[in-house]
Amino acid sequence: MACDLCDAAVITRRYGESDIAWIADCEICLVPMIVWREHDAQPAPEIRARLHAELAAVADEEFGPGGWSIDDHMRNIPDHYHAHARPPYFWRAGSAWSVK
Ligand SMILES: [Zn+2]
Ligand SMILES: [Zn+2]
Numbered sequence: 001m002a003c004d005l006c007d008a009a010v011i012t013r014r015y016g017e018s019d020i021a022w023i024a025d026c027e028i029c030l031v032p033m034i035v036w037r038e039h040d041a042q043p044a045p046e047i048r049a050r051l052h053a054e055l056a057a058v059a060d061e062e063f064g065p066g067g068w069s070i071d072d073h074m075r076n077i078p079d080h081y082h083a084h085a086r087p088p089y090f091w092r093a094g095s096a097w098s099v100k
Contacts, residue, residue: 005035005080015058021051023058028076029084031068032058036081041074043081051083059085 008022015023015032026033034055036043043051052070059068063085072083 003039003077003080005077005082006039008035016054018054020047021054023055026084029086031087032062032085034058034083034085039080041079041081048081051081055083055085063087 008024013025015025017023019037021034021036023032023034025031032055034051036047036051055070062068068085068087070083071086072081074080074082
């Protein structure tokens with residue numbers, strides 16, 4: 001069974017990686033996305049906190065502190081934990097992208 005997140009071939013620009021995750025532009029949304037190295041939907045709370053901290057470091061660079069929010073609702077790949085950093089205009093655009 002193929003998983004796009006395990007198969008890192010889908011990534012575009014890569015921001016960085018750590019022992020537990022990597023961060024790259026989501027090829028669908030074109031915003032920074034952190035992907036846990038485990039193929040699992042439910043990281044432990046301390047892992048999730050680290051993932052969010054790593055994403056925050058990149059997103060603060062890209063959008064400025066407070067200029068984005070974490071979106072870890074996993075619409076397309078629900079069984080592999082990942083989180084997007086979305087700038088506000090994604091939400092204002094509303095239906096334009098939520099149909100994806
Ligand atoms: Zn996976
Ligand atoms: Zn995306």
